[in-house]
Each structure stands twice: as structure tokens, then as C-alpha cells.
Amino acid sequence: MRGPGMTGPDGSEQFVKTHDFVQPRPYVVPYAIAGLLAAAFALSGCGQPSSQAAAPPPPPVTVAQPVKRTVTDWDEFTGRFEAVEExxxxxxxxxxxxxxxxxxxxxxxxxxxxxxxxxxxxxxxxxxxxxxxxxxxxxxxxxxxxxxxxxxxxxxxxxxxxxxxxxxxxxxxxxxxxxxxxxxxxxxxxxxxxxxxxxxxxxxxxxxxxxxxxxxxxxxxxxxxxxxxxxSLDPIYVYFDMDETTFIKYSKLWFEGKRPSSRDTANPVQVTLAGETKPSHDGAINFLDNRLDVSTGTLRSRAVVKNTDLSILPGQFGRVRLIGSAPYEALLIPDVAVATDQSRKIVFVVKPDDTVEARPVVLGPLDEGLRVIREGLNAEDRVIVNGIQRARVGAKVAPSPAQAPAGAKTGAKAGDKS
Missing domain, CATH: 2.40.50.100 (RNA polymerase II/Efflux pump adaptor protein, barrel-sandwich hybrid domain)
Structure with a gap:
């Protein structure tokens, strides 16, 4: 086969011999598609069905049932110590x-x-x-x-x-x-x-x-x-101011016969000093003022406290705990089991099918790590006390019982040291 003519140096027409045929350029498959095909071929297992991944086991948690016992509420006030005699x-x-x-x-x-x-x-x-x-x-x-x-x-x-x-x-x-x-x-x-x-x-x-x-x-x-x-140092006075609402509550309890009046009875108090986590001194109320302060709406109160070790000096501050209710039956759980959901308090309860439920509760006072639950729990509920971060509402968990909390004796009063 002759190709197209060309003009030589002398002006004559010349012909160039070409190949009889042109070989086509081979088609290259992109590397990404080839990789996907290889992966698909490997996963296919030569025509065998694919296996599913194993589901993770339920997370382990520790649960405990609420403790039921008789408790007495204590109200806390900020007090200042003064000498009995100066x-x-x-x-x-x-x-x-x-x-x-x-x-x-x-x-x-x-x-x-x-x-x-x-x-x-x-x-x-x-x-x-x-x-x-x-x-x-x-x-x-x-x-x-x-x-x-x-x-x-x-x-x-x-x-x-x-x-x-x-x-x-x-x-x-x-x-x-x-x-x-x-x-x-x-x-x-x-x-x-x-x-x-x-x-x-x-x-x-x-x-x-x-x-x-x-x-x-x-x-x-x-x-x-x-x-x-x-x-003088022993005994020593501690003065504190009681708000009007608390005074009215105490008066109502006295009229109902559920709590003695501090005017007639030396109601016990417990004092916690700065840096302490629990009361260290005991005392009793020995004075209530005859009127409320019109500028603050508070009633000046005084308790006399034993100070045999002379560790308290006039002018110190302390937290004064005073009996605030009649004894009543209550449910208590460890305070670490209580979580906060925006503006409400909740606890996580494990239902009979081992799924988790968030239960809103109404809290009472705290006593040595145990929190009084006024509403929201039953004595048979299983409350998560350890592993709350692993619990998910509606998901299953693997519960295990916790050890009995310290001080969980039936009939003991919350905060009663005497």
C-alpha cells in the first residue's frame, strides 16, 4: 500500500510505503476501579455468602435497691461563735x-x-x-x-x-x-x-x-x-439567724405535736466547723429572740455548744444543724447515683428485662453519702450506682448487685449521731 505522494529534492513526486494496517491503542482500566473489583471478588468468597459482625455484649453496671429506714430531717444555718462570758x-x-x-x-x-x-x-x-x-x-x-x-x-x-x-x-x-x-x-x-x-x-x-x-x-x-x-471558751455560744419560712414551719410542727418548740425544749444541734465534712460538736438551743428582725426577716437564735477541747474560738463560723421534722419512713440511695438532666434530677433504673429507664426523682437531705428520695422510686427498684456513663436509656445492661451502703441499718436516723 502506498502512502500519499511527497515531492523530492528534484521536484519529482515520490511515494512512501506505509504499514498495511494500524494497530489500535490498548484500553487501560483505571486503578480505582480495578481495586474495587478485586475487593468485591475477595469479599464474594468465590460465590459463598458474607458473614455479619458480632453484636457487642451489654455493658456491665452495678445496681442497688433503695434502703428503707426511719429518718429525721435536719435544717442547716450559718452561725457565728461568741463567748458565754467576756x-x-x-x-x-x-x-x-x-x-x-x-x-x-x-x-x-x-x-x-x-x-x-x-x-x-x-x-x-x-x-x-x-x-x-x-x-x-x-x-x-x-x-x-x-x-x-x-x-x-x-x-x-x-x-x-x-x-x-x-x-x-x-x-x-x-x-x-x-x-x-x-x-x-x-x-x-x-x-x-x-x-x-x-x-x-x-x-x-x-x-x-x-x-x-x-x-x-x-x-x-x-x-x-x-x-x-x-x-470563756467552754461552753461557747453559737448564734444563727432563722428565716421566717423555717420559723413558720417549726411553729406548725409544734402545733401539730410533731416537734417540740425550742422555747420550751433544748432541741439538740450539731455543729460542723470550716473544713469539716461532718458534725464534730454537739449542743442545744437555749435562746430564741422575742421578735423577727424587720430588716432581714430572720429570728436570732442561740445554742450552747460543748467545747471541751477548746478548739473553737469566739468569732469563728460554723454550720449549725437543727432538727427540722418529725421522724418518718424514707427511701435512701447513694448520692452518686443521682444525675442531673437540665433542671431536674434523675436516676437510672434497670427494669425487669434489663433495659435502662431514666426516672425523675424529688430529693431530700443528704446523710453520709445516702440521699433521701421523697418521690420517684419504689423499694423494689434496681438503681444504677456504678457505670452510669455506660448506661443508655432503652438499651440492655448486665446488672450486678452492689454491696450494702454503710450505715444502712433499719430504724437509724439520718444524721443522728447520738
């Missing part, structure tokens, strides 16, 4: 301080010596008063002898009755002078005693505010100098 130590007499006889911040007992004021001026006054008393007594003796002499002479008319009356009056005046001198001497001796300032009560003393060598003013001047202060 005194500001001031001198009764003025003078220069000789010495300070206590250690700052130590425990002192009633009658312990605290300060010594220079007693020499008062000792001099006492000696003067003693001399005046001796002079007054001598005048009494003289007046008595003159009166006796006058009474003898008046019988012989040697003296008149007027002279006898004058001598009798002189004796009475001498007796009065003795009484006055005795009082002056007693006051002088008291001033000497007051130069030794002692502790008026047992408690913890503050720091000394006056050092030796300083002049202090006594109470007779009207502006006595503050030397230090002492507060």
Missing part, C-alpha cells in the same frame, strides 16, 4: 504599772494575777487612815470617861444636866469619827488590794495592752485604761 480587764486604781504577770494568749484561771500597779502611794494612805482611826478611838475613850464623871456629879448637883447632855453628844460624835476612820482605812486597804489586778473569770486572755512603766487611770476617774480582755 470581760475587759481595767484597773480600779490609777498608778504606774510595775509588772505584767501573764503570757499573751494563755489560759488563765479566776484569781490569777495579771498586773501589778505600784502600791506604795496607797500603803501610805492606809497608814494615815490607820492613825486617824487610833485617834478617833482614843477620843471615844475620853468622851466616855467624861460622860461617866458627869453622870456622877449631876447626882450631887455639881454639874448641870446641860453639861451631861453635851458630854453625851461628844461621845456619840467620837463614835461617829471611829466609824468614819474605819471606813477610810478599809478603802485604803482595798486600794492596796486593787493594785494587784487579777483575772475575774477562767478563759483565754488576749495580749497585754499596757507595758510596765506606763501610767494607767483607775475607774474612779471615769476613763479607766484597758489592760487586756478575757473570754
Amino acid at each position: 470581760v475587759q480587764v481595767r484597773p480600779r486604781v490609777g498608778g504606774f504599772v510595775n509588772s505584767v504577770e501573764f503570757q499573751d494568749g494563755a489560759i488563765v484561771h479566776q484569781g490569777d494575777l495579771l498586773y501589778v500597779i505600784d502600791p506604795r502611794p496607797f500603803e501610805a494612805v492606809a497608814e494615815q487612815a490607820d492613825g486617824q482611826l487610833s485617834d478617833a478611838r482614843a477620843k471615844v475613850e475620853l468622851a466616855k470617861r467624861e460622860l461617866d464623871r458627869g453622870l456622877n456629879l449631876v447626882q450631887t448637883s455639881a454639874v448641870s444636866e446641860q453639861v451631861v447632855d453635851q458630854r453625851r453628844q461628844a461621845l456619840q460624835a467620837a463614835h461617829a469619827s471611829v466609824t468614819q476612820a474605819e471606813g477610810a482605812l478599809k478603802a485604803a486597804r482595798l486600794n492596796i488590794e486593787f493594785t494587784h489586778v487579777t483575772a475575774p473569770l477562767t478563759g483565754r486572755v488576749s495580749r497585754h495592752l499596757v507595758s510596765p512603766g506606763n501610767l494607767v487611770q483607775g475607774s474612779d476617774t471615769g476613763t479607766s485604761t484597758l489592760l487586756t480582755s478575757i473570754v
Whole structure:
């Protein structure tokens, strides 16, 4: 077969010999399609049916039934501690301080010596008063002898009755002078005693505010100098304010005979200090104010608390728990089993077919890890207490029973430590 003609160098037409046929370009299959075909061929298993993946087992969870027992609700308030007795130590007499006889911040007992004021001026006054008393007594003796002499002479008319009356009056005046001198001497001796300032009560003393060598003013001047202060520690008061709603609730319980009034009965309280997780001190209510504060709508209340270890100081804060209801039967579950769903509280319950159900509940007070459930549960329900994050509503789980919670004894009161 000849190809098309071409012109040579000499201008003559030339012919080029070509192949008799043109071989077609081979067709290349894309690598992606080839890979899919190979995978499909492998999965086909030479015509055998494909096997399905095994379903995962139900997740394991721990369940527990609610504990049923008699509980008593406790209301909590924020309180501040104050000393039962507090005194500001001031001198009764003025003078220069000789010495300070206590250690700052130590425990002192009633009658312990605290300060010594220079007693020499008062000792001099006492000696003067003693001399005046001796002079007054001598005048009494003289007046008595003159009166006796006058009474003898008046019988012989040697003296008149007027002279006898004058001598009798002189004796009475001498007796009065003795009484006055005795009082002056007693006051002088008291001033000497007051130069030794002692502790008026047992408690913890503050720091000394006056050092030796300083002049202090006594109470007779009207502006006595503050030397230090002492507060008693055992027992100690805790003051707290009760809101009006709680007061009305307590009054209603008292009228119904379900709770004694704190005005008539020393209702027990429990105190939790800062940094503590449970009450550490016991006490009792001993005062309720006679009116509500019009600015805050609260009632000032006071409890007296034992402080035998002296661990509480006036001015501290504490959480005060007060009995807030009559004893009643309740269901309790571990507090870790309670979850929050937006604005409501729920627990996850395992139904008889081992599927999970979310149950809304109404919570009560907490007591040592157990939460009172007022509504939403039955005593036979199985509540998930461990593995809540693996539970899904409507899905099956593998439940296993939990150990009995601590303190789950029938008849025990929630929060009752006594």
C-alpha cells in the first residue's frame, strides 16, 4: 500500500510505503476501579455468602435497691461563735504599772494575777487612815470617861444636866469619827488590794495592752485604761439567724405535736466547723429572740455548744444543724447515683428485662453519702450506682448487685449521731 505522494529534492513526486494496517491503542482500566473489583471478588468468597459482625455484649453496671429506714430531717444555718462570758480587764486604781504577770494568749484561771500597779502611794494612805482611826478611838475613850464623871456629879448637883447632855453628844460624835476612820482605812486597804489586778473569770486572755512603766487611770476617774480582755471558751455560744419560712414551719410542727418548740425544749444541734465534712460538736438551743428582725426577716437564735477541747474560738463560723421534722419512713440511695438532666434530677433504673429507664426523682437531705428520695422510686427498684456513663436509656445492661451502703441499718436516723 502506498502512502500519499511527497515531492523530492528534484521536484519529482515520490511515494512512501506505509504499514498495511494500524494497530489500535490498548484500553487501560483505571486503578480505582480495578481495586474495587478485586475487593468485591475477595469479599464474594468465590460465590459463598458474607458473614455479619458480632453484636457487642451489654455493658456491665452495678445496681442497688433503695434502703428503707426511719429518718429525721435536719435544717442547716450559718452561725457565728461568741463567748458565754467576756470581760475587759481595767484597773480600779490609777498608778504606774510595775509588772505584767501573764503570757499573751494563755489560759488563765479566776484569781490569777495579771498586773501589778505600784502600791506604795496607797500603803501610805492606809497608814494615815490607820492613825486617824487610833485617834478617833482614843477620843471615844475620853468622851466616855467624861460622860461617866458627869453622870456622877449631876447626882450631887455639881454639874448641870446641860453639861451631861453635851458630854453625851461628844461621845456619840467620837463614835461617829471611829466609824468614819474605819471606813477610810478599809478603802485604803482595798486600794492596796486593787493594785494587784487579777483575772475575774477562767478563759483565754488576749495580749497585754499596757507595758510596765506606763501610767494607767483607775475607774474612779471615769476613763479607766484597758489592760487586756478575757473570754470563756467552754461552753461557747453559737448564734444563727432563722428565716421566717423555717420559723413558720417549726411553729406548725409544734402545733401539730410533731416537734417540740425550742422555747420550751433544748432541741439538740450539731455543729460542723470550716473544713469539716461532718458534725464534730454537739449542743442545744437555749435562746430564741422575742421578735423577727424587720430588716432581714430572720429570728436570732442561740445554742450552747460543748467545747471541751477548746478548739473553737469566739468569732469563728460554723454550720449549725437543727432538727427540722418529725421522724418518718424514707427511701435512701447513694448520692452518686443521682444525675442531673437540665433542671431536674434523675436516676437510672434497670427494669425487669434489663433495659435502662431514666426516672425523675424529688430529693431530700443528704446523710453520709445516702440521699433521701421523697418521690420517684419504689423499694423494689434496681438503681444504677456504678457505670452510669455506660448506661443508655432503652438499651440492655448486665446488672450486678452492689454491696450494702454503710450505715444502712433499719430504724437509724439520718444524721443522728447520738
